[in-house]
Amino acid sequence: MAQPSLSKSDPINIVGAGVFGLSTAIHLAQRGYTGVTVFDKHAYDDSQYSYFKGADAASADINKIIRSAYGGVSIYQDLTLEAIEGWKRWNKDLASGVVRPPGMSRNDRVFINNGNLIMTDGDELPDFDQATVTSMENAGHHDTQLVTTDARHRQVAHAKGLGFAIDAFRREQRGKSNVAVLDTTGGTALAGKACRFALHKARTLGVRCILHPETGAVDSLAHSPQNPRKVIGIKTRDGKAHLAALTIVACGGWTPALLPQLDGLCEATAGSVAMIKVPRTSPLWDRFAPENFPSWVWKMRDGAEGGLYGFARDEDGWLKIGYRGTKYTNPITQPDGVERSVPATRWSPTTLNGRQLTAIPQQAEKVIRRFMAENMPELVEEGLDIVKTRICWYNDSFDNHLVIDFVPETAGLMVATAGCGHAFKYFPVIGKYVVDIVEGKELSRPCIKAWRWRTLEKGAVPANVLMEGSKGARSLLNTQLVWDEEVQGPSVRARL
Ligand SMILES: Cc1cc2nc3c(=O)[nH]c(=O)nc-3n(C[C@H](O)[C@H](O)[C@H](O)COP(=O)(O)OP(=O)(O)OC[C@H]3O[C@@H](n4cnc5c(N)ncnc54)[C@H](O)[C@@H]3O)c2cc1C
Structure with a gap:
């Protein structure tokens, strides 16, 4: 389906200034659409996409993993390889000064190609990781996926300047197994900086951005008085209506609450993040520098006891470790009586049992x-511990595929969402696909088909079980929580 009547000068509303919204805005503008406005409830011009300054969207983060390793799932493997070219272009645009976002300089980068180490604690490579190696080799990307137990691959890693990543946690020195795949195509996206870059780029291309808790916050969709199945724009918290020929909702974890039609297709789920601060004076400053340390994942397909990922320290010393082994929810009864999981963070007005999260x-x-005790003993030796935690909200689909499509039986309304845990890496290019779908171009491409509006077939087993509600074991209400003041170890508490 396309939006046949859309002209290049028609007003288009995009709700959400995260990866999906900004990328879509850039690609619409580059294709000649002149009436694009991005709305967001968060004042990104003030916070600069910093979590520490109140930005709690998934995209507003220190860093994200870029990896083309996808266990042979070619649509995402290919999309990532295309995106990596985009990331390199964005780095070049910064270095040459072609794009100069406020507060950023020519020395800033948005992508660091420091590799992504995919680890297991077993003695054999899991089938998924083996499939990645085979699939990339078969696709002609020779020696991009390097197995840490293969002597030739280790040499290749050194030749590529990524020798440091082969045994990033020095497990071999401690007599432990070191079975992993090093994805040399990937590494780290500097997330907040990339958002600032994209926001600035969108603006220079003529996109209007209204980023404000009143004037940018979308409270509801505006329907045609003559046809309730036609969306004619949005209503913002300040009471204003913004009419548009097309509205694209790209609100990440907030999307299902705004678009209840997504029930059963998408749900907001929480991941957990712990941050350790490495002082500039510490010997670990260099040890965990991005020039010496890769991004990594550990036992990503091992359920509640696995699902970790992490990064080199950033320029302020933040060393971040995330947990995704359990996908938590925050079900809240909505005005229509249905429980839907709604993001709650330390910065949101939503509280958990009356307490900020x-x-x-x-x-x-x-x-x-x-993991830290087994793999990062030097942190303990240096007296470094977790000093900050974060709950970060994904929008998961039942099959882990993105959802980019027109909303069924509703004219003038599209959705671009369900990034699950993997959409950040597509930032430079995903908007191109959204615009293709807007224009009805090459809709038979496998990725576009995978992203269509869909329902779980009867009897099919979902990758993610959705909408278990407040009685579900993954509901934060039924979960034992560790509060900030408790998570900080005694040595940290003494120093704060
Ligand atoms: C903890 C965590 C780790 C991740 N790690 C990776 C990774 O390593 N690699 C990777 O590729 N991907 C990763 N992802 C996934 C990736 O971050 C997301 O898929 C992507 O950022 C989602 O972008 P988005 O635009 O859909 O949503 P968001 O970034 O959440 O943006 C949604 C925007 O909508 C705005 N909004 C919401 N409601 C309204 C409203 N009513 N009115 C106006 N504005 C509104 C919000 O303020 C927000 O700015 C991770 C996600 C999480 C949560």
């Missing part, structure tokens, strides 16, 4: 600490 689940803390 400055906590992470105990299970997340346990798995993170166990």
Whole structure:
């Protein structure tokens, strides 16, 4: 389906200034659409996409993993390889000064090609990782996926300047197994900086951006008085209506609450993040520098006892470890009587049992600490511990595919969402696909088909079980939480 009557000068509303919204805005503008406005409830010009300054969207983060390793799932493998070219172009635009976002300089980068180490604690490579190696080789990307137990691959890693990543946690020195795949195409996206870059780029291309808790916050969709199945724009919190020929909702974890039609297709789920601060004076400053340390994932397909990922320290010393082994929810009864999971963070007005959510689940803390004890003993030796935690909201689909499509039986309304845990890496290019769908171009491409509006077939087993509600075991209400003041170890508490 396309939006046949759309002309290049028609007003288009995009709700959400995260990866999906900004990328769509850029690609619409580059294709000649002149009436694009991005609305967001968060004042990004003030916070500069910093979580520490109140930005709690998934896209507003220190860093995200870029990896083309996808276990042979070619649509995302190909999309990532295309996106990596985009990331390199964005780095070049910064270095040459062609794009100069406020507060950023020619020395800033948005992508660091420091590799992504995909680890297991077993003695054999899991089938998924083996499939990645085979699939990339078959696709002609020779020696991009390097197995740490293969002597030739280790040499290749050194030749590529990524030798440091082969045994990033020095497990071999400690007599432990080191079975992993090093994805040399990937590494780290500097997330907040990339958002600032994209916002600035969108503006220079003529996109209007209204980023404000009143004037940018969309309270509801505006329907045609003559035809309730036609969306004619949006209503913002300040009471204003903004009419548009097309409205694209790209609100990440907030999308299902705004668009209840997504029930059963998408749900907001929480991941847990722990942050350790490495002082500039510490010997670990260099040890964990992005020039010496890759991004990594650990036991990503091992359920509640696995699902970790992490990064080199950033320029301020933040060393971040995330837990995704359990996908938590925050079900809240909505005005229509249905319980839907709604993002709650330390910065949101939504509270958990009347308390701001400055906590992470105990299970997340346990798995993170166990990993740190086994793989990062130097942190303990240096007296470094977790000093900050964050709950970060994904929008998951039942099959882990994105959802980019027109909303069925509703004219003038599209959705671009369900990034699950993997859409940040597509930032430079995903908007191109959204615009293709707007224009009805090459809709038979496998990725576009995978992203269509869909329902779970009867009897099919979903990758993610959705909408278990407040009685579900993954509801934060039923989860033991560890609050910020408790998560900080005694040595940290003494120093704060
Ligand atoms: C903890 C975590 C780790 C991740 N790690 C990775 C990774 O390593 N690699 C990777 O590729 N991907 C990763 N992802 C996934 C990636 O971050 C997301 O898929 C992507 O950022 C989602 O972008 P988005 O635009 O859909 O949503 P968001 O970034 O959440 O943006 C949605 C925007 O909509 C705005 N909004 C919401 N409601 C309204 C409203 N009513 N009115 C106006 N504005 C509104 C919000 O303020 C927000 O700015 C991770 C996600 C999380 C949560």
